Amino acid sequence: MSDTPVPPPPPPPGFSPTSPAAVRRGAPWLRGTGCHADVVVSSRVRLARNLAGTPFVKKASREHRQRVALIAQARLQAVASTEKLAWVDLSACSQLDRTLLVERHLISKELARGEDPRGVAISHDEQISIMVNEEDHLRLQVIRSGLELSEALAQIDALDDRLEGTTLGASVPILADASVAGGPGGGASGLNYAFSPKYGYLTACPTNVGTGLRLSVMLHLPALKLTGEMEKMRRAARDMSLAVRGYYGESSEAVGDFFQISNQTTLGKSEQALLATFAQEIIPQVIHYEREARRKLIEKRRRMVEDQVLRALGALRYARLLTPEEATTLLSQVRLGILAGLITDVPEQTVNQLILLTQPAHLQRVLGREMDQGERREARADLVRQQLSV
Amino acid sequence: MKCQKCDNEATVHEVMIKGGKQVEKHLCEICAKAEGFAVQSKGQVATLLTQFLATQVTPTAQGEGVRSACRSCGTTYAQFRATGDLGCPDCYAAFDAQLGPLLERAHEGGGRHVGKVPKRLAHLQRAAMTEASELAPKTPPAPSTGAPSGPVKATRTVVDPHVQLASLRAQLQGAVAGERYEDAARLRDQLKTLESGANEAQGEAGIAGQVQGPNRPGEQPT
Numbered sequence: 001m002s003d004t005p006v007p008p009p010p011p012p013p014g015f016s017p018t019s020p021a022a023v024r025r026g027a028p029w030l031r032g033t034g035c036h037a038d039v040v041v042s043s044r045v046r047l048a049r050n051l052a053g054t055p056f057v058k059k060a061s062r063e064h065r066q067r068v069a070l071i072a073q074a075r076l077q078a079v080a081s082t083e084k085l086a087w088v089d090l091s092a093c094s095q096l097d098r099t100l101l102v103e104r105h106l107i108s109k110e111l112a113r114g115e116d117p118r119g120v121a122i123s124h125d126e127q128i129s130i131m132v133n134e135e136d137h138l139r140l141q142v143i144r145s146g147l148e149l150s151e152a153l154a155q156i157d158a159l160d161d162r163l164e165g166t167t168l169g170a171s172v173p174i175l176a177d178a179s180v181a182g183g184p185g186g187g188a189s190g191l192n193y194a195f196s197p198k199y200g201y202l203t204a205c206p207t208n209v210g211t212g213l214r215l216s217v218m219l220h221l222p223a224l225k226l227t228g229e230m231e232k233m234r235r236a237a238r239d240m241s242l243a244v245r246g247y248y249g250e251s252s253e254a255v256g257d258f259f260q261i262s263n264q265t266t267l268g269k270s271e272q273a274l275l276a277t278f279a280q281e282i283i284p285q286v287i288h289y290e291r292e293a294r295r296k297l298i299e300k301r302r303r304m305v306e307d308q309v310l311r312a313l314g315a316l317r318y319a320r321l322l323t324p325e326e327a328t329t330l331l332s333q334v335r336l337g338i339l340a341g342l343i344t345d346v347p348e349q350t351v352n353q354l355i356l357l358t359q360p361a362h363l364q365r366v367l368g369r370e371m372d373q374g375e376r377r378e379a380r381a382d383l384v385r386q387q388l389s390v
Numbered sequence: 391m392k393c394q395k396c397d398n399e400a401t402v403h404e405v406m407i408k409g410g411k412q413v414e415k416h417l418c419e420i421c422a423k424a425e426g427f428a429v430q431s432k433g434q435v436a437t438l439l440t441q442f443l444a445t446q447v448t449p450t451a452q453g454e455g456v457r458s459a460c461r462s463c464g465t466t467y468a469q470f471r472a473t474g475d476l477g478c479p480d481c482y483a484a485f486d487a488q489l490g491p492l493l494e495r496a497h498e499g500g501g502r503h504v505g506k507v508p509k510r511l512a513h514l515q516r517a518a519m520t521e522a523s524e525l526a527p528k529t530p531p532a533p534s535t536g537a538p539s540g541p542v543k544a545t546r547t548v549v550d551p552h553v554q555l556a557s558l559r560a561q562l563q564g565a566v567a568g569e570r571y572e573d574a575a576r577l578r579d580q581l582k583t584l585e586s587g588a589n590e591a592q593g594e595a596g597i598a599g600q601v602q603g604p605n606r607p608g609e610q611p612t
Contacts, residue, residue, distance in 0.1 A: 055462075058473075059465060195508050198503060201506075205476070268500015273563075
């Protein structure tokens with residue numbers, strides 16, 4: 001192992017994913033653009049990768065983790081200009097900045113928690129994030145607005161190739177240049193992934209082994225919820241070995257009728273086969289069901305839906321105290337009202353971004369001060385009122 | 391399709407070639423279980439994994455399996471059972487015997503990797519593609535030529551058996567998906583033959599195919 005610290009890749013001038021300017025811009029994946037954006041809020045693709053010859057993160061000593069961080073940083077620095085990546089050293093980050101990145105879906109709660117060497121590289125457009133020393137040494141993620149899984153998969157595949165860095169069919173092993181490479185896991189010249197022809201990309205948890213690929217979409221399903229069909233959908237998803245989670249993924253509850261659906265099988269099916277089943281068969285069906293439910297609701301129970309979405313808008317316009325859950329739930333209903341043509345004086349984009357800006361860390365960064373829970377409820381209601389004022 | 395034993399919908403299908411004759415079985419889940427088929431129960435993979443780990447009581451797992459430890463990182467199988475986390479990439483080789491069935495259950499029968507291969511191993515993928523094209527059924531097979539698989543044997547000598555297996559598995563999946571059961575049966579038989587060959591060749595190396603460093607002996611690019 002090389003003891004020489006590698007300096008982190010410099011962020012592109014003027015870019016910081018946690019700066020007030022970036023935060024006020026909202027998240028690109030909440031733009032409401034892309035295919036089927038009325039139902040599919042965003043598409044996310046991630047790859048789990050580990051360095052060869054190195055213990056997985058949970059088993060790794062602090063020195064091992066430090067080395068993984070150095071190797072990853074060296075490689076990220078080498079590709080930083082192509083990918084326009086900025087490195088965020090999470091072990092040196094404030095709690096607020098960590099929570100901000102979790103709220104923006106750029107890091108996981110797990111990565112945000114620890115103090116050991118860890119970090120994330122984030123692209124200028126916030127589509128790419130590469131977590132270092134999460135459950136696996138590297139977790140590559142691409143997140144885009146709308147149903148754009150195939151674009152996201154192509155993007156992450158190319159990124160994965162660049163991080164690996166060797167030329168196609170290279171016969172010179174990375175280890176041959178160990179002094180430059182920084183050890184068995186590779187380094188500046190390319191990463192040497194742990195891989196077995198039998199089990200594919202080797203991961204800390206065997207549920208990710210094989211392709212290491214997780215495809216997921218965040219869906220807005222207010223009509224299926226209203227018509228009581230959501231439980232049916234959950235059961236069907238479970239039968240197809242899909243995971244249904246809440247707004248923040250792993251073990252989070254669904255808030256405001258936003259659900260994340262993802263594949264669970266990673267071994268024995270190729271990336272393209274997984275994509276074909278998920279993006280071309282399963283998700284289009286869910287989209288169809290939600291649209292049908294919306295259509296029937298408007299056709300048969302228009303007054304009830306109108307009442308509900310306009311009450312939600314009223315509450316947001318006049319409330320003086322709001323919790324994040326209440327804000328999200330009401331904004332979700334207003335979004336349904338806009339998409340169903342029942343609310344015409346509020347832009348969808350405003351509602352989408354408010355879902356993010358009303359989260360605790362975003363609220364504090366936008367308003368430029370730290371606040372306790374009580375203050376935040378007041379400030380949240382003020383912000384929403386101001387943005388949705390008639 | 392109805393179950394051959396009762397009126398339920400058949401969800402388990404098996405096609406076998408016995409003594410050159412094709413034998414088909416179409417059963418519902420209940421009858422299939424009664425016949426001894428390992429029917430995959432549906433559920434979340436994580437739940438499945440936990441349940442499987444919690445209930446695994448095979449002699450291997452309880453005996454030496456549980457006590458066995460990975461030589462690289464010292465993780466024991468018992469620790470893995472308790473946490474669900476492996477310690478290092480070498481654990482996959484160390485616990486191969488126990489992990490194999492577990493992974494197949496957790497990944498809906500997918501016990502082997504199909505898909506992307508690191509670029510440093512791309513020569514294996516290219517070989518697999520050549521192999522796949524040579525092994526692909528030329529429609530339809532022409533038995534009258536009387537020439538068995540001469541060219542195939544010649545190619546096999548230069549192909550990593552793991553890659554060849556992966557390629558056959560991919561073809562098998564395609565055949566099953568396309569409901570070409572005769573092709574599927576033929577491919578499965580080829581797989582069985584190859585698998586037994588590969589296992590013998592591997593000897594005591596366990597999953598010797600495990601590539602942790604690029605200097606694996608005998609793995610020069612073709």
